[in-house]
Structures are given as structure tokens and as C-alpha cells.
Amino acid sequence: MHRPDPQKLTEALAARFASPTRSTRLTVVLGRWLALSFTVCFLTGLFSHGLQNPPSWMFFPTSPVWIYQLSQGLHVSAGIASIPLLLAKLWSVYPELLRWPPVKSLSHGLERASIALFIASSLLQLTTGLINTYKWYPWPFPFRETHYWLAWVIFGSLLLHIAVKLPAIMANWNGRAVRAAELKAELKGTGGSPGPGRTDAPSAAGAQGLGPAPGRWSRRAFLAGVGVTTGAVVLTTAGQSFSWLSPLNFFAPRVMGTGPQSVPVNRTSADAKVADLATSGQWSLAVTYGGTRKTFSLADLRALPQYDQELPIACVEGWSQMARWRGVRIRDLVSAVGAPPRSALRVTSLEPEGPYRLMSMPPEYVEDERTLVALELNGSVLDIEHGYPARIIARGRPGVLQTKWLQTVEVL
Amino acid sequence: MNTPTTTKPVTAARAVLGVTGAVLISYGLLGLPTQLGAAHLVGLLTWMALAVLLHDGVVVPLSTLAGAGLTRTGSRLQPASAAILRGALMTGAVVSLITGILLKAQSEARTISALEGDYAANLLWFWAVLVMAAAAAIYAIERAGRAPSEKGDSRQKTRP
Numbered sequence: 245m246h247r248p249d250p251q252k253l254t255e256a257l258a259a260r261f262a263s264p265t266r267s268t269r270l271t272v273v274l275g276r277w278l279a280l281s282f283t284v285c286f287l288t289g290l291f292s293h294g295l296q297n298p299p300s301w302m303f304f305p306t307s308p309v310w311i312y313q314l315s316q317g318l319h320v321s322a323g324i325a326s327i328p329l330l331l332a333k334l335w336s337v338y339p340e341l342l343r344w345p346p347v348k349s350l351s352h353g354l355e356r357a358s359i360a361l362f363i364a365s366s367l368l369q370l371t372t373g374l375i376n377t378y379k380w381y382p383w384p385f386p387f388r389e390t391h392y393w394l395a396w397v398i399f400g401s402l403l404l405h406i407a408v409k410l411p412a413i414m415a416n417w418n419g420r421a422v423r424a425a426e427l428k429a430e431l432k433g434t435g436g437s438p439g440p441g442r443t444d445a446p447s448a449a450g451a452q453g454l455g456p457a458p459g460r461w462s463r464r465a466f467l468a469g470v471g472v473t474t475g476a477v478v479l480t481t482a483g484q485s486f487s488w489l490s491p492l493n494f495f496a497p498r499v500m501g502t503g504p505q506s507v508p509v510n511r512t513s514a515d516a517k518v519a520d521l522a523t524s525g526q527w528s529l530a531v532t533y534g535g536t537r538k539t540f541s542l543a544d545l546r547a548l549p550q551y552d553q554e555l556p557i558a559c560v561e562g563w564s565q566m567a568r569w570r571g572v573r574i575r576d577l578v579s580a581v582g583a584p585p586r587s588a589l590r591v592t593s594l595e596p597e598g599p600y601r602l603m604s605m606p607p608e609y610v611e612d613e614r615t616l617v618a619l620e621l622n623g624s625v626l627d628i629e630h631g632y633p634a635r636i637i638a639r640g641r642p643g644v645l646q647t648k649w650l651q652t653v654e655v656l
Numbered sequence: 657m658n659t660p661t662t663t664k665p666v667t668a669a670r671a672v673l674g675v676t677g678a679v680l681i682s683y684g685l686l687g688l689p690t691q692l693g694a695a696h697l698v699g700l701l702t703w704m705a706l707a708v709l710l711h712d713g714v715v716v717p718l719s720t721l722a723g724a725g726l727t728r729t730g731s732r733l734q735p736a737s738a739a740i741l742r743g744a745l746m747t748g749a750v751v752s753l754i755t756g757i758l759l760k761a762q763s764e765a766r767t768i769s770a771l772e773g774d775y776a777a778n779l780l781w782f783w784a785v786l787v788m789a790a791a792a793a794i795y796a797i798e799r800a801g802r803a804p805s806e807k808g809d810s811r812q813k814t815r816p
Contacts, residue, residue: 456738495754
């Protein structure tokens with residue numbers, strides 16, 4: 245009985261997927277764009293993680309006020325931009341998947357394994373990262389921890405991939421040089437060796453700027469298509485982070501100016517199970533320092549000097565909203581119990597449970613006179629969904645650390 | 657002779673990048689089990705495998721099939737028109753993919769001030785604008801491309 249030759253089979257399959265648009269030059273250009281967006285995601289993600297889980301050397305910038313709005317807006321927008329870029333990049337190298345034999349040597353096997361890890365991690369990271377912005381969690385693993393550790397795997401894989409492919413990247417970095425080499429190869433005739441930009445497919449015309457084959461598109465046209473697609477997905481979603489793009493916000497989960505008091509809500513009072521405690525007439529805020537303890541009713545807090553601040557609330561999911569806040573300076577409350585202004589705090593919410601029930605506030609925010617225990621938002625008393633009767637608002641912190649429904653403030 | 661890609665600095669750069677990359681990968685892989693239990697890790701691996709299967713087994717073959725169809729349609733068009741047609745469909749497909757996930761999330765996890773948009777209507781409008789813009793561009797290119805050839809034809813007809 246005749247046994248099919250796997251090499252011939254995979255070659256036939258590869259021929260089915262062959263496209264003259266594919267070339268190493270195309271892959272290198274897409275790889276540059278993708279490496280940039282992955283790097284932006286990685287660095288802004290580390291910044292956000294550092295703010296929430298600060299290592300001993302962490303710095304806490306409080307200026308400009310929009311620093312976290314910008315960094316997390318960039319994080320989510322670069323992640324969304326990475327979706328079409330990754331799809332295009334993987335398309336450009338798809339025939340490599342069908343090469344036979346799949347493993348030629350130990351080093352080749354290791355390289356393919358690292359690429360498999362890179363691709364699988366990247367596809368998962370972008371998909372779950374996008375769906376996380378929708379606050380929907382259909383997967384059987386914790387998002388935050390997985391997102392963090394996979395980020396290291398992906399960025400490491402990116403560096404390793406660049407190391408392995410550096411000769412090909414360098415040979416195809418300069419577009420003019422690649423096109424000149426391709427033209428030279430074409431002039432030599434079809435029997436000549438392909439230029440450095442080629443990876444497959446005999447019809448090189450499309451890749452050489454001599455005009456694509458009928459019905460096909462050139463490398464430049466493909467790249468333009470990817471650029472337009474990337475622009476479209478970013479422009480129609482980034483309006484949740486950047487107000488100047490909000491008129492184009494068609495596909496983001498959040499819209500600026502929506503929600504109670506024209507500010508979106510992340511964790512609701514129902515989620516936090518605080519409605520009864522927060523609306524109880526018995527509510528008071530306890531501030532402690534060593535053996536000193538003072539309690540402030542809502543009337544007491546309103547009787548203290550009130551300050552107005554225009555500050556954005558910026559969420560880890562990327563949305564943000566500028567708002568007017570009014571309340572008591574946190575440093576005034578710290579002084580009221582005899583503590584120095586440059587103190588660290590532990591703030592507790594009325595929430596009976598949850599990862600953000602307790603919040604640590606480094607001294608940089610405590611001494612900042614713009615950090616408030618806010619009692620009003622946009623000209624009226626805080627809505628229960630925004631943390632009534634009192635919440636924290638500070639500059640440059642993730643929304644999850646702007647603790648709502650305050651219960652205690654401990655000076656450490 | 658050393659080529660630009662095999663010089664000492666390039667070799668050194670490759671070594672630094674490779675070692676740094678391997679260290680970061682190891683850090684991430686070793687960190688995962690410190691916060692994820694066995695069931696979580698199995699779930700994670702399953703989702704990773706599904707993501708690859710879905711991409712390699714469905715998304716790329718479907719896009720290749722669509723590309724083959726477009727080659728036939730596009731071969732009757734000017735190269736610029738064929739590129740606009742492909743680019744418009746690529747943009748529409750990716751935006752639809754993202755919006756499809758958004759619509760599914762909306763049916764599962766809509767909350768106060770989140771996922772409140774009429775995304776299906778927005779997607780229809782997006783496609784309408786995309787189709788009109790692409791059609792107008794293709795029409796203009798085809799018309800401009802036809803004009804010189806028609807002139808050429810008429811010149812031929814006047815020759816003795």
C-alpha cells in the first residue's frame with residue numbers, strides 16, 4: 245500500500261497558503277510595529293503593577309495629574325492595536341508552520357518551542373486582556389496574576405525571538421536595500437536566487453514594487469491595510485481613555501460622561517455589599533495614629549475646610565474621566581491625630597471582603613495637598629456608586645486604589 | 657570576511673538579547689505556579705492551546721479562502737482598487753471580530769455604565785461608512801484608469 249509522503253503533503257498544503265505578498269521584509273516591518281506595541285504594553289503594565297504592588301524602590305509620581313490616565317490608556321490602546329498587528333504578523337509567517345520535518349535539530353526544536361510559547365501566550369494575553377476591559381471573566385484562571393506573569397514570558401520571548409532572527413531582521417531592515425536586491429534578482433531572471441526579502445512563492449513582482457499580480461496586493465498595500473485596520477480599532481476605542489477621541493468612541497466598553505454624576509462606575513455598591521452600611525445614619529470615619537483615635541461624622545467632615553480639585557479617575561481597564569471633587573484634605577485628617585504630613589496610611593473600606601477592601605497609601609500621596617477625602621463629585625453629594633459618604637481621590641493612582649465607602653484611616 | 661550580520665557586536669547583541677529573553681521567560685514561567693493552582697494552570701494551558709488551534713485552524717484558513725475569492729474578483733480591477741477592496745475587508749473583519757466579542761460580553765456582563773452602547777448598530781454604521789468610502793475610492797480609480805485607455809482606443813480608431 246502506498247504511504248503518503250508527509251513532506252510532499254505539507255509542501256502541497258504550504259502551496260495552498262502561499263501568497264506573493266508574504267516576504268521576510270513584510271514580516272520584519274510588521275515585527276517592528278508589534279515589538280513597539282508589546283514594549284509599550286509591557287512597560288505601562290509594569291508601572292501599573294508597581295503602583296498596586298509596590299516594590300521597595302517604587303517611585304510614585306503625582307505629577308502630571310493625568311499620568312496614570314495616560315499610561316493605562318496607552319496600555320489598553322497599545323494592546324488593542326496589537327490585535328491586528330499580531331494577526332498580520334502571524335499570517336506573514338504561516339507557511340513556516342507547515343514546514344517538514346517540523347524539527348530538524350535540537351536547536352531548531354528549541355527555537356520552534358519558544359515560538360510556540362510566544363504565539364500561544366500572545367494570543368491568550370491579547371484576547372483575555374481585551375475581554376478583561378469588558379469586566380467579563382469566562383476563563384478558569386485568575387486574570388490579574390496570569391496577565392502579569394505571562395507579560396514576562398511574552399516580553400522575554402520577544403527578546404529571544406529578536407536574538408534568533410537578528411540576521412534576517414538586519415538584512416531586511418532597510419526597505420530600499422531590500423527592493424534593490426529584489427529588483428536585481430528579478431533582472432537576473434527566475435533562475436536567480438531570491439532576494440533577501442523573499443521567503444516563499446515564486447511570483448515576486450508584487451513584493452518588488454513592480455506591481456502586484458492581478459487581483460493581489462503589494463507589500464506596501466498590505467502594510468497600508470494593516471495600518472488602517474490598526475488605526476480603526478484604536479481610534480474607535482481609545483475615546484474611553486482620551487477625551488479628544490471620545491467623539492469616535494464606538495466600540496469601547498465605557499463612554500465618558502456616562503454613569504451617576506456623569507462618571508462611570510467600576511465596582512458597584514451592590515457588588516461591594518455596602519449599601520446598608522454606607523447609608524446608615526451611624527456612619528463615621530475613624531482616623532488613628534498610635535494610641536490616638538478620632539472619629540468624624542459626615543457633619544464633622546463637612547465642617548472642616550473644604551477643597552476643590554479637578555482630578556481624573558483612571559481605571560486599570562483603561563477608561564478614565566476627569567471630574568470635579570470637593571472634600572477634606574487627607575493631610576488635615578492626619579494632622580488632626582498628631583501625625584506628620586509625610587506618613588504612610590492604611591485605608592479600609594466598608595466592604596466586608598474583596599481584594600481592595602484594604603488600601604495602602606504611600607507618603608507621597610498623603611503629603612500631597614490635592615489628595616482628598618472626597619464628599620462631593622461634580623457639584624453634588626457623592627452618589628452611593630461613587631463611594632458615599634466619603635472616598636479617596638488622589639493624583640496618578642489606579643481607580644482601584646481610590647478607595648470608596650471609607651471606614652478607617654490608620655497612620656502607620 | 658564578516659558580513660554585517662555576523663560581526664562581533666551583532667553576535668554580542670544576539671547573546672545579550674537571547675540570555676535576557678531566556679531569563680525573563682523563566683521568571684514568568686516560574687512565577688505562574690506561585691499564584692496559580694494546578695487546576696488554574698491546566699485551564700491556562702487549555703486556553704492557550706485553544707487560542708492557537710482557533711487561530712491556525714480557523715482564522716488563517718478562512719482568511720486564505722477569502723483572499724482566494726478576492727484574487728478572482730480583484731483581477732478585474734486596477735491594482736489600487738483591488739488593494740482598497742482587500743484593505744476595507746480586512747479592516748471590517750477585524751473590527752467585526754472585536755465587536756463580536758464585545759457583543760457577547762454585553763450579553764453576559766453588562767453593568768451600570770459599562771457595556772451600555774448599541775454596538776450592533778455602531779458596527780452596521782461602521783460597515784456602511786467603510787463600504788461607501790471603499791466603493792467611492794474604487795469607482796474613482798476605475799474611472800480614472802479607464803479614461804486613458806479609452807483615449808488610446810479612440811486614437812487607434814482614427815489611424816488609417
